[in-house]
Amino acid sequence: xxxxxxxxxxxxxxxxxxxxxxxxxxxxxxxxxxxxxxxxxxxxxxxxxxxxxxxxxxxxxxxxxxxxxxxxxxxxxxxxxxxxxxxxxxxxxxxxx
Amino acid sequence: xxxxxxxxxxxxxxxxxxxxxxxxxxxxxxxxxxxxxxxxxxxxxxxxxxxxxxxxxxxxxxxxxxxxxxxxxxxxxxxxxxxxxxxxxxxxxxxxxxxxxxxxxxxxxxxxxxxxxxxxxxxxxxxxxxxxxxxxxxxxxxxxxxxxxxxxxxxxxxxxxxxxxxxxxxxxxxxxxxxxxxxxxxxxxxxxxxxxxxxxxxxxxxxxxxxxxxxxxxxxxxxxxxxxxxxxxxxxxxxxxxxxxxxxxxxxxxxxxxxxxxxxxxxxxxxxxxxxxxxxxxxxxxxxxxxxxxxxxxxxxxxxxxxxxxxxxxxxxxxxxxxxxxxxxxxxxxxxxxxxxxxxxxxxxxxxxxxxxxxxxxxxxx
Numbered sequence: 001x002x003x004x005x006x007x008x009x010x011x012x013x014x015x016x017x018x019x020x021x022x023x024x025x026x027x028x029x030x031x032x033x034x035x036x037x038x039x040x041x042x043x044x045x046x047x048x049x050x051x052x053x054x055x056x057x058x059x060x061x062x063x064x065x066x067x068x069x070x071x072x073x074x075x076x077x078x079x080x081x082x083x084x085x086x087x088x089x090x091x092x093x094x095x096x097x
Numbered sequence: 098x099x100x101x102x103x104x105x106x107x108x109x110x111x112x113x114x115x116x117x118x119x120x121x122x123x124x125x126x127x128x129x130x131x132x133x134x135x136x137x138x139x140x141x142x143x144x145x146x147x148x149x150x151x152x153x154x155x156x157x158x159x160x161x162x163x164x165x166x167x168x169x170x171x172x173x174x175x176x177x178x179x180x181x182x183x184x185x186x187x188x189x190x191x192x193x194x195x196x197x198x199x200x201x202x203x204x205x206x207x208x209x210x211x212x213x214x215x216x217x218x219x220x221x222x223x224x225x226x227x228x229x230x231x232x233x234x235x236x237x238x239x240x241x242x243x244x245x246x247x248x249x250x251x252x253x254x255x256x257x258x259x260x261x262x263x264x265x266x267x268x269x270x271x272x273x274x275x276x277x278x279x280x281x282x283x284x285x286x287x288x289x290x291x292x293x294x295x296x297x298x299x300x301x302x303x304x305x306x307x308x309x310x311x312x313x314x315x316x317x318x319x320x321x322x323x324x325x326x327x328x329x330x331x332x333x334x335x336x337x338x339x340x341x342x343x344x345x346x347x348x349x350x351x352x353x354x355x356x357x358x359x360x361x362x363x364x365x366x367x368x369x370x371x372x373x374x375x376x377x378x379x380x381x382x383x384x385x386x387x388x389x390x391x392x393x394x395x396x397x398x399x400x401x402x403x404x405x406x407x408x409x410x411x412x413x414x415x416x417x418x419x420x421x422x423x424x425x426x427x428x429x430x431x432x433x434x435x436x437x438x439x440x441x442x443x444x445x446x447x448x449x450x451x452x453x454x455x456x457x458x459x460x461x462x463x
Binding site: 035036037039040042045048049051052053054057058059060061063064065066067068069070072073074076077078080081082083084085086087088089090091092093094095096097 | 104106119145147164168209246247337339400432446
């Protein structure tokens with residue numbers, strides 16, 4: 001993830017501010033498309049993605065094979081002679097929690 | 098999210114967890130699916146210590162949530178590692194898992210199993226089907242997006258604590274993030290019949306409104322509510338065609354959204370409802386590739402960046418809590434990234450507001 005206090009991030013914010021002001025200015029269609037294309041520039045979007053989306057170090061929990069069916073897990077634990085580990089949360093641990 | 102941040106960043110805990118059969122559940126929907134316990138595993142939740150209880154603070158029925166190491170019949174192998182130990186884990190997760198594995202190793206074969214007849218019990222309905230009122234057969238070509246949300250930097254809130262201040266959880270919520278899944282049926286309706294380069298058109302209102310009401314919400318620090326339809330002030334996303342062929346259409350997205358609510362509700366750690374407001378305002382930029390023949394998006398990704406303000410009962414950020422305590426209600430920058438979900442279907446959890454405090458019918462309504 002891009003450090004929030006890095007010079008690159010500051011530059012990104014400045015670019016975004018300029019581009020957004022272009023988008024918000026009344027203009028004709030070609031200019032609007034041009035502004036939208038600019039903001040949709042793959043490199044720019046990927047920078048934002050990398051800023052917001054958790055990095056690998058924050059998603060290590062995904063390396064565990066979390067089943068989403070408790071019933072299936074209970075049957076599987078019995079069949080495999082292994083203990084159960086239940087991750088129960090207010091909101092789903094694999095989603096909005 | 099505490100567990101994502103603390104428990105599951107420890108390599109030793111991650112390795113030990115692989116010796117278990119692991120399952121992730123949302124405790125309330127799971128319990129709702131067990132409303133007829135005679136059809137399920139009798140006593141499982143009791144043995145696991147996962148039943149609802151009445152807390153001493155009088156805030157109504159609750160249930161312990163966290164990590165439970167269990168025998169297949171639900172009997173605990175170790176004292177559960179629950180959120181009552183948060184925010185700073187008082188026990189090492191690896192230590193908890195190791196204790197459970199040692200207890201497991203000490204059991205007799207009989208103690209490690211249960212009556213085989215249980216396997217013949219009627220399979221419980223899926224918690225999702227029971228709780229969400231989703232259609233029996235979901236549209237096979239639905240678009241599944243995964244969203245990621247995170248606070249963006251705030252200079253004024255990143256201050257050093259005043260000397261002598263009692264800082265509870267300083268830094269605790271910094272860098273928190275959350276995720277959800279967004280479902281959209283009928284993606285072909287997003288495009289006109291014959292898109293041409295230079296065309297600009299609007300994404301259908303129902304789709305943008307679904308995004309604004311159920312996905313552009315402040316859940317960085319915890320659960321929150323969706324917006325009602327009359328809270329939506331701006332819901333506009335435009336698609337501009339930048340390349341088109343017989344097979345595919347390349348587009349860029351841009352748009353604006355704003356939803357706001359004023360009223361009286363309970364804020365975090367308050368016992369009474371107070372007059373307050375909340376809102377979420379974003380600009381959207383992204384790109385999409387539509388495949389004509391397959392009638393699906395090969396790419397659909399966008400950034401939603403803007404401002405959130407206000408709060409609800411469970412989404413306060415404690416990191417800015419210097420005395421006097423604050424609910425951190427002032428406008429602050431926030432960002433979301435949406436992209437097509439490409440993982441296993443069974444791990445694409447249905448969108449939060451289809452199963453929690455809502456019904457699928459409301460989410461799917463146009």
